[in-house]
Amino acid sequence: MKRIAFQGEPGAYSERAVKEFFREHSFWTLPCRTFGEAFAAAHTGQAEIAVIPIENSLAGSVHQNYDLLLKHQLHITGEIILRISHHVMALPGVKWEKVRRVFSHPQALEQCRDFLEKWPAIEAAPAYDTAGSAKLIASEQWQDAAAIASANAASEYGLEILHRGVESNPQNYTRFLVLEKEEKIPAEDGKSSIVFSVSHTPGALFKTLAVFALRDINLLKIESRPLHGSPWEYIFYLDFAGTPRQSHCQKAIEHLEEIATFLRVLGAYEKGKVIK
Amino acid sequence: MKRIAFQGEPGAYSERAVKEFFREHSFWTLPCRTFGEAFAAAHTGQAEIAVIPIENSLAGSVHQNYDLLLKHQLHITGEIILRISHHVMALPGVKWEKVRRVFSHPQALEQCRDFLEKWPAIEAAPAYDTAGSAKLIASEQWQDAAAIASANAASEYGLEILHRGVESNPQNYTRFLVLEKEEKIPAEDGKSSIVFSVSHTPGALFKTLAVFALRDINLLKIESRPLHGSPWEYIFYLDFAGTPRQSHCQKAIEHLEEIATFLRVLGAYEKGKVIK
Numbered sequence: 001m002k003r004i005a006f007q008g009e010p011g012a013y014s015e016r017a018v019k020e021f022f023r024e025h026s027f028w029t030l031p032c033r034t035f036g037e038a039f040a041a042a043h044t045g046q047a048e049i050a051v052i053p054i055e056n057s058l059a060g061s062v063h064q065n066y067d068l069l070l071k072h073q074l075h076i077t078g079e080i081i082l083r084i085s086h087h088v089m090a091l092p093g094v095k096w097e098k099v100r101r102v103f104s105h106p107q108a109l110e111q112c113r114d115f116l117e118k119w120p121a122i123e124a125a126p127a128y129d130t131a132g133s134a135k136l137i138a139s140e141q142w143q144d145a146a147a148i149a150s151a152n153a154a155s156e157y158g159l160e161i162l163h164r165g166v167e168s169n170p171q172n173y174t175r176f177l178v179l180e181k182e183e184k185i186p187a188e189d190g191k192s193s194i195v196f197s198v199s200h201t202p203g204a205l206f207k208t209l210a211v212f213a214l215r216d217i218n219l220l221k222i223e224s225r226p227l228h229g230s231p232w233e234y235i236f237y238l239d240f241a242g243t244p245r246q247s248h249c250q251k252a253i254e255h256l257e258e259i260a261t262f263l264r265v266l267g268a269y270e271k272g273k274v275i276k
Numbered sequence: 277m278k279r280i281a282f283q284g285e286p287g288a289y290s291e292r293a294v295k296e297f298f299r300e301h302s303f304w305t306l307p308c309r310t311f312g313e314a315f316a317a318a319h320t321g322q323a324e325i326a327v328i329p330i331e332n333s334l335a336g337s338v339h340q341n342y343d344l345l346l347k348h349q350l351h352i353t354g355e356i357i358l359r360i361s362h363h364v365m366a367l368p369g370v371k372w373e374k375v376r377r378v379f380s381h382p383q384a385l386e387q388c389r390d391f392l393e394k395w396p397a398i399e400a401a402p403a404y405d406t407a408g409s410a411k412l413i414a415s416e417q418w419q420d421a422a423a424i425a426s427a428n429a430a431s432e433y434g435l436e437i438l439h440r441g442v443e444s445n446p447q448n449y450t451r452f453l454v455l456e457k458e459e460k461i462p463a464e465d466g467k468s469s470i471v472f473s474v475s476h477t478p479g480a481l482f483k484t485l486a487v488f489a490l491r492d493i494n495l496l497k498i499e500s501r502p503l504h505g506s507p508w509e510y511i512f513y514l515d516f517a518g519t520p521r522q523s524h525c526q527k528a529i530e531h532l533e534e535i536a537t538f539l540r541v542l543g544a545y546e547k548g549k550v551i552k
Contacts, residue, residue: 057507060339173507205498206482206489213482220508222481222500231333231449234497 005030005041005050011131011153013082017176018051020275021080035065039072042179050074050179056084057173059107061223065177066237069195069266070225076193076267078178081274086112086167089134089159090146096162101125103133104148112148115166134159175272185268190243191220192268194253196260197227197235204259205236211255212240215248235262243268281306281317281326287407287429289358293452294327296551297356311341315348318455326350326455332360333449335383337499341453342513345471345542346501352469352543354454357550362388362443365410365435366422372438377401379409380424388424391442410435451548461544466519467496468544470529472536473503473511480535481512487531488516491524511538519544 004027006014018029030047032038042050052068055061069076086108090099099122102109106126109116116124125145127133133147138157146162147153154161198204212219220239227233242249244265257263280303282290294305306323308314318326328344331337345352362384366375375398378385382402385392392400401421403409409423414433422438423429430437474480488495496515503509518525520541533539 055502057502058504060502063336169504171505171507175508202492202494203489205495206485209482209485213479216478218478219481221510222498224498224500226331226333226336228334228445229447231447232451232496 001026001028002049003028003030003047005032005038005047007032007035007038007052008129009131009135009153011134011150011156012129013084013150013174014051014053014176015131016150016152017053017080017082017174020082021051021078021176021178035062035068039068039074039179042074042181043072045181048180051176052179053174054177055175055221056107057171058111058169063225066223066225069237070235070264074179074181075183076177076269077180077182077184078269079175079191079272080178081173081175081272083274083276084111084167084172084174085151085165086130086148087151087154087161088115088146088148088163088166089137089154089161091137091141091143092158092160094143094146094160094162096146098144099146099162100144102146102148103127103136105130105133108148111168111172112166114168115163131156173274178269183267185243185245186270187245188270190268190270191239191241192243192249193237193239193266194256194263195235195237195266196256196263197233198259199261200233207259208236208256211252211259215252217242217249217252237266277302277304278325279304279306279323281308281314281323283308283311283314283328284405285407285411285429287410287426287432288405289360289426289450290327290329290452291407292426292428293329293356293358293450296358297327297354297452297454311338311344315344315350315455318350318457319348321457324456327452328455329450330453331451331497332383333447334387334445339501342499342501345513346511346540350455350457351459352453352545353456353458353460354545355451355467355548356454357449357451357548359550359552360387360443360448360450361427361441362406362424363427363430363437364391364422364424364439364442365413365430365437367413367417367419368434368436370419370422370436370438372422374420375422375438376420378422378424379403379412381406381409384424387444387448388442390444391439407432449550454545459543461519461521462546463521464546466544466546467515467517468519468525469513469515469542470532470539471511471513471542472532472539473509474535475537476509483535484512484532487528487535491528493518493525493528513542
């Protein structure tokens with residue numbers, strides 16, 4: 001039975017991504033304290049697989065995980081997209097009128113700002129993560145506190161949901177990546193993720209994008225990250241439609257190798273399903 | 277006398293950026309609790325100018341400030357780059373051997389990880405900001421705590437520096453932008469910042485970069501941010517060498533208007549000096 005690492009407490013959104021992606025398989029989950037530990041678990045063999053969030057449709061990329069993709073020699077083998085819905089939860093029997101503090105991850109608090117602004121007397125308290133806030137309230141048996149977390153976290157820690165769907169913007173999706181030691185390029189249609197750097201000369205980035213435009217390959221995402229040790233130089237992470245099994249994509253990668261000062265294919269995988 | 281808004285407590289790195297950039301002028305500073313408040317102060321006229329960090333050479337962009345540039349109608353009128361050096365400070369007379377907790381902003385703690393790992397018994401305690409950590413120790417008169425902050429914060433709050441320059445990587449620079457209501461395009465050489473979006477079609481981003489490549493205009497930075505309400509679509513922030521006073525740059529902007537679905541020039545300004 002495979003062991004799958006994720007960051008956060010049981011009940012975290014990442015754990016739900018694991019359960020949805022591997023719903024037809026049996027597996028153990030390995031909760032990790034940090035993203036770095038989840039990557040390291042899959043890298044060292046403590047787990048066979050890691051599942052990590054890479055991008056939220058409101059907050060943007062999880063930049064730390066882009067940096068960790070570069071640091072660890074893992075392959076992206078899958079993707080899943082979760083609709084994120086935040087709920088306010090407290091100990092059974094606690095009335096909303098008694099709540100003085102609401103705990104959650106700062107990003108979740110930010111995503112529920114419109115709701116929280118309706119209750120200015122209630123303190124928004126930043127915490128380590130969303131499910132961790134629910135766990136804290138359950139373990140401390142706080143009668144005057146609530147957490148903002150997933151429905152899974154409420155059932156995991158025996159809390160009652162007082163307000164459902166308190167996120168300001170319903171177009172709130174998080175994209176997760178499945179990481180393994182071995183690559184698994186899909187036979188059929190898919191997408192690819194690469195990371196590369198170019199020399200600091202005029203037109204360098206333009207030439208790299210030409211590699212794809214000249215072959216009508218659709219770019220899905222471009223992300224730049226700082227190159228450590230070389231201030232104001234960048235490495236680029238690019239997602240495009242197609243996989244190296246398709247000859248025009250393989251040729252694009254070979255063409256990019258001529259231009260880039262560094263290039264690595266992070267993985268080729270099926271486009272993720274959206275789970276509501 | 278002009279009033280200049282920045283985020284953080286007195287002694288913050290942003291305040292140092294203000295003092296260095298306006299060293300030949302008289303001004304008042306207006307410390308703000310959040311970046312949003314600093315932008316709003318300059319927008320509403322509570323301050324004439326705001327100075328905000330936009331990018332760190334190790335951590336990458338301050339994404340929230342990219343979003344705020346789009347939200348507020350302010351112009352970038354200047355830039356300054358500070359070498360960031362973190363120091364460990366405590367109340368006068370406190371010995372390092374007595375310190376049990378070190379407070380700082382999570383990003384500063386991360387940047388000093390190599391130092392902190394040498395002292396595993398000392399707790400790294402995340403706090404609201406770097407200078408705020410120094411203020412906290414001074415106001416609470418904690419004898420067993422230290423802060424990681426700037427030399428300015430040590431003198432501001434009467435703390436003594438116990439360890440100097442504890443950052444892991446000396447290539448640690450932060451780039452700050454100066455924001456005002458009126459644009460101030462420099463007469464001579466400079467750089468420009470723009471924000472734009474393109475239709476979600478193959479080659480769209482490639483065409484926008486062609487506008488610059490065809491005119492040998494050097495791109496300095498590209499940053500993508502999610503378009504709220506349209507998951508997996510993006511807006512792009514681009515810095516390039518030159519200003520709209522130079523005809524090839526003006527023509528590039530006009531050409532880009534033909535291609536982009538949205539375009540705004542955020543400002544044209546002199547390249548920032550580097551302050552060690």
